[in-house]
Amino acid sequence: MFTLLAAAFVLYTDDYVIAGILPELAADLGVTEGHAGQLVTVFSLTVALAAPVAAVVLAEVPRRRLFTTALLVFVAANVAAAVTDSFAVLTVLRVAAALAAAAMTPALFAFAARHAPPQKVGRYVAIVSLGVTGSIAAGVPLGTWIGGILGWRATFAAMATAGALVLILVLSTLPRSEGIDGTPRLAEQFRILRRAPISLGLLANCLLMTGSMMMLTYLAPYLAETTTAGIDERALAFSLSGMAGIAGIWLGGIATDRLGAERTLLIGVGTIVATMVVLWTLWAARPAPLPLVLVVATLWGGMAFWNSPAIQARLHHLAGPVSGQALALNTSGTYLGVSIGAAVGGSILSAGGVGILPLTAAGFSASALLLLALASRGKHVPTLAADSD
Numbered sequence: 001m002f003t004l005l006a007a008a009f010v011l012y013t014d015d016y017v018i019a020g021i022l023p024e025l026a027a028d029l030g031v032t033e034g035h036a037g038q039l040v041t042v043f044s045l046t047v048a049l050a051a052p053v054a055a056v057v058l059a060e061v062p063r064r065r066l067f068t069t070a071l072l073v074f075v076a077a078n079v080a081a082a083v084t085d086s087f088a089v090l091t092v093l094r095v096a097a098a099l100a101a102a103a104m105t106p107a108l109f110a111f112a113a114r115h116a117p118p119q120k121v122g123r124y125v126a127i128v129s130l131g132v133t134g135s136i137a138a139g140v141p142l143g144t145w146i147g148g149i150l151g152w153r154a155t156f157a158a159m160a161t162a163g164a165l166v167l168i169l170v171l172s173t174l175p176r177s178e179g180i181d182g183t184p185r186l187a188e189q190f191r192i193l194r195r196a197p198i199s200l201g202l203l204a205n206c207l208l209m210t211g212s213m214m215m216l217t218y219l220a221p222y223l224a225e226t227t228t229a230g231i232d233e234r235a236l237a238f239s240l241s242g243m244a245g246i247a248g249i250w251l252g253g254i255a256t257d258r259l260g261a262e263r264t265l266l267i268g269v270g271t272i273v274a275t276m277v278v279l280w281t282l283w284a285a286r287p288a289p290l291p292l293v294l295v296v297a298t299l300w301g302g303m304a305f306w307n308s309p310a311i312q313a314r315l316h317h318l319a320g321p322v323s324g325q326a327l328a329l330n331t332s333g334t335y336l337g338v339s340i341g342a343a344v345g346g347s348i349l350s351a352g353g354v355g356i357l358p359l360t361a362a363g364f365s366a367s368a369l370l371l372l373a374l375a376s377r378g379k380h381v382p383t384l385a386a387d388s389d
Helices: 002-029 038-057 063-083 087-115 118-150 152-173 186-193 196-217 219-226 231-259 261-284 290-352 356-375
Strands: none
Touching (some): 002 038, 002 087, 002 118, 038 087, 038 290, 063 087, 063 152, 087 118, 118 231, 196 219, 219 231, 219 290, 231 290, 261 356
């Protein structure tokens, strides 16, 4: 489990860390910071598009071999990124690293869920998910610090080193003969994945991420307009949300095992909707007390991550023999939600102001809750011998 957590930590840090070294990278390669920022877009879109394809194509590859190959590509891409002088080449290398992440990331969660005791699936998924929040809370700041002290190339070198360490862990801890369940024919995989409980759940996750990231992306202007928060207070708000996210993932995993995924999601998404309404109310009554806003924002940050283990455990249970493919689609939906949330939120911020953001985010979250309610009807756990519905 530590190997899976470490792998998730390194892969997600590699995606996010570019943001922390943009000024140095852009200046050295002779491009604008906006142009350099497209490296994040390229990485995220590559993962979103490639993850489902990789899950289908690589379904029968033993996980140890898959992880080993993906990490070798990841390490090579980051080593080359550390020495290139061309932004175009760096962009291609980011695509290569993203392809490795697309092949490996959903498989990490599927591997954890598959090997978990039935009553602990939520907690096992939560452990891997801690790598995601850990990358934001520790990985990105550490990578940014390395880049600031030693230069942006050192950050890529550090990512290559971290990838090599994870590769050693994979070779040391994962079984050599990992059996792969018989994979259904492609038509059967599509038939299972398009069932309403699964397809609606995937769409719900995308909507939920859209609403959450919309508010997180523009939390700073919300705080500036709603309270008297300065730079230090804004940093505190993000820090508290990150710590709450770590706690939220673990508590959400425990709740999934004890209450079931459906009830856990009802609590999590319902709380998100409520906190968004409260944030809008505080904006309408501005200037709002900063401590109160921080408490509400922290609760929201925790619940945004609380839902992750429940969503993935639910998909693993419903998708049966194609759970890896379902989790890959979920990864795509997550990345798309992040992109859509930032884009839509930016348009709303420009057109109507920051006060509309909480209500819009609440609308996306409420829509996700409705879809999950519809998806809960007619749940069915597929088997390889399942007949058409």
